[in-house]
Amino acid sequence: MSAEAPAPAPAVPAPKEQPAKVFAAAVYECVRCGTRTTQEELAKLPEVKCICGYRVFRKARPAVVKQIKAI
Numbered sequence: 001m002s003a004e005a006p007a008p009a010p011a012v013p014a015p016k017e018q019p020a021k022v023f024a025a026a027v028y029e030c031v032r033c034g035t036r037t038t039q040e041e042l043a044k045l046p047e048v049k050c051i052c053g054y055r056v057f058r059k060a061r062p063a064v065v066k067q068i069k070a071i
Helices: 039-044
Strands: 027-030 036-038 057-059
Touching (some): 027 039, 036 039
Antiparallel strands (some): 027 036
């Protein structure tokens, strides 16, 4: 009997990472100072933080309110 090395396992490709979805129209506002920024600008930074140092944002909604007719 000869001692043979086991055959190497077939290489399994690593799962591809999905790029983060970026909505260009999404505008966020700092809760503390009110600075508005886009999601693209926030994605470029290493951490989500305003220029004032605060980390809490809210999504800025448009001033126009949609009115939907009731069914």
